[in-house]
């Protein structure tokens with residue numbers, strides 16, 4: 001047990017810090033610290049994100065754990081943790097690339113050809129090309145393996161027809177990884193195949209969806225006779241489910257970066273806002289709830305560090321790491337509504353120019369429901385912990401062993 | 412950086428688990444419960460034979476000189492089996508305050524006996540807040556309850572006020588001497604006995620290095636060790652519930668296949684995992700005597716208290732009516748969870764201490780905790 005750096009780690013930290021001192025977009029620091037990306041101080045978040053990613057990639061600070069030849073740094077898991085600690089508020093600028101770097105890239109590293117890796121990964125690492133993940137469909141979210149988008153082989157190509165939904169960043173992306181059904185005559189998990197595709201291929205129509213919080217970051221994607229070369233298949237036909245699990249495994253690997261829980265903004269707020277007992281943080285009536293969030297937030301941080309340690313010792317990141325999003329999602333929601341209550345009648349004001357704390361808790365409250373749904377709902381995460389960590393019986397699945405085209409529901 | 416116990420520490424864990432298993436595991440606590448005994452003297456001797464009580468006592472003072480991380484590993488195992496031994500009173504509390512505030516003569520006089528398990532010490536304090544005990548320069552007067560192992564301890568360190576201090580300071584009292592009255596009291600967890608301690612002119616000597624901060628400083632350290640005991644108990648309660656869910660059948664299915672039960676267990680897993688994260692950091696802070704020990708220790712204790720209470724109560728829920736019987740062990744964990752959550756005073760003290768010392772706090776606090 002040692003939370004101190006080894007001499008090598010300390011040298012790495014120093015190197016990272018020196019580079020950040022000289023190169024980070026310091027003028028944005030205050031805005032990022034105060035309000036993250038939704039900060040009113042950040043006028044063009046897209047340009048800022050692209051510029052920062054490019055700069056990092058040029059100096060070898062992008063996608064640290066990827067091999068150098070693919071635009072990474074070949075770093076150890078621990079170096080990645082150190083980097084994310086040092087990058088601090090600037091990490092919020094990576095939002096555009098989260099899916100590409102966390103999910104698509106690792107899947108490409110595992111399944112694409114050498115030539116493809118050299119072509120696509122460096123531009124993904126540097127943010128020049130943005131990637132999205134086309135998994136969910138109107139009838140397949142939690143039950144992803146129930147997806148219906150069809151791909152049929154024609155010579156060297158596959159012809160794809162169907163619809164994807166909730167595709168974050170599809171409207172900004174050059175490429176995507178897509179999970180489709182190639183064989184409906186076998187049970188649902190067995191007939192899937194993974195590809196990557198050019199989002200500008202003929203036959204793709206992208207329609208932004210307006211979200212509950214008023215923003216439009218995810219989309220519907222319609223695919224009509226879209227051709228994907230067989231060379232862009234990732235894994236064998238029918239192996240798509242296993243490939244998607246690799247993607248998920250890698251999502252767990254990105255735990256080191258840590259999920260935002262809302263705790264830091266909460267403490268900033270409670271240190272500055274005042275009530276009858278001085279700063280709110282000293283108000284005995286609030287103490288118990290603040291302390292509860294403190295232990296959840298700190299506990300999550302140290303749990304992530306323990307997972308990194310296990311990784312350094314050669315363990316595979318396991319399903320126990322599902323707890324990060326499970327804890328963080330409901331915390332964001334609880335904290336935001338707690339602060340709105342403290343703000344009283346002005347808690348309903350969302351205009352950043354007039355709302356308390358620049359309206360960040362209102363924005364957090366309106367965004368929080370998505371965190372509890374995206375990438376596995378709270379209920380699915382609890383199932384994962386119960387079944388794969390604690391070894392409890394799987395839910396009853398009436399459709400598991402039936403050929404997909406013999407099920408009642410598929411259209 | 413390395414956020415886990417070492418290979419040697421894991422081996423120590425296995426050795427301690429084996430020893431406790433040899434002495435009946437939870438049955439040892441059950442025996443104390445049924446016989447109204449004070450503690451399992453045989454187990455305590457065996458533990459002392461392995462040098463466990465002296466794990467964090469220097470070899471110069473008769474200990475095995477391993478360290479705090481090892482003591483935390485031992486604590487977790489004791490919590491797992493609800494071991495009925497005077498570890499909290501004699502080691503976490505008494506040995507620790509002597510290490511912190513004793514003169515070298517006092518250390519030489521008491522630590523070797525504590526490490527060897529031949530003498531039992533305890534510490535008397537009224538929660539973290541203050542004292543109902545006074546020192547007049549020579550003797551102590553006042554009463555405290557509940558005092559852990561107060562009826563069996565050979566001596567106590569009593570926190571008391573005197574003319575020249577603002578907060579209670581530690582005084583050493585021989586409990587076999589004159590002016591001492593003590594009586595066992597019933598508590599929520601009869602497997603860890605407590606007593607009422609009345610001193611009426613009992614001779615006492617101050618711990619030489621004791622000061623106004625001694626109590627807070629001591630409690631931070633004890634909070635870390637206690638957190639590991641709590642985590643051991645919490646994890647055991649989770650395992651019991653899981654095992655039962657895999658065995659009990661209702662409506663033609665194992666109850667562990669119902670989502671309501673699965674999600675209850677998943678939430679228990681989450682509380683234990685968070686508590687473990689907090690406790691690991693605190694163990695390191697203790698081992699290092701790091702500046703953020705107050706925050707880390709408070710976080711570990713608050714987190715572990717919640718986890719143990721949560722797991723112990725849900726363990727009964729998963730067991731249904733069986734869980735509410737005297738015969739099943741569920742209530743032993745439920746009882747121990749309450750005892751340990753309050754052993755170091757009000758949770759409000761710890762919550763306030765955690766918030767007061769948060770590393771990312773920006774404004775100075777008005778209330779010093």
Ligand SMILES: Cc1cc2nc3c(=O)[nH]c(=O)nc-3n(C[C@H](O)[C@H](O)[C@H](O)COP(=O)(O)OP(=O)(O)OC[C@H]3O[C@@H](n4cnc5c(N)ncnc54)[C@H](O)[C@@H]3O)c2cc1C
Nearest residue numbers: 133134135136141142166167168370373374375376377379
């Ligand atoms: C902001 C946002 C961004 C997203 N980005 C992407 C993206 O980029 N790419 C992509 O492919 N997808 C994306 N998604 C989709 C996301 O992964 C799905 O919404 C999610 O998996 C849930 O699926 P669903 O919406 O169909 O809900 P459903 O699966 O229909 O779930 C509805 C409710 O039923 C519950 N439920 C379902 N099954 C079970 C079960 N077995 N046990 C207990 N309860 C159950 C759920 O927990 C939920 O409460 C995004 C979603 C959001 C909100």
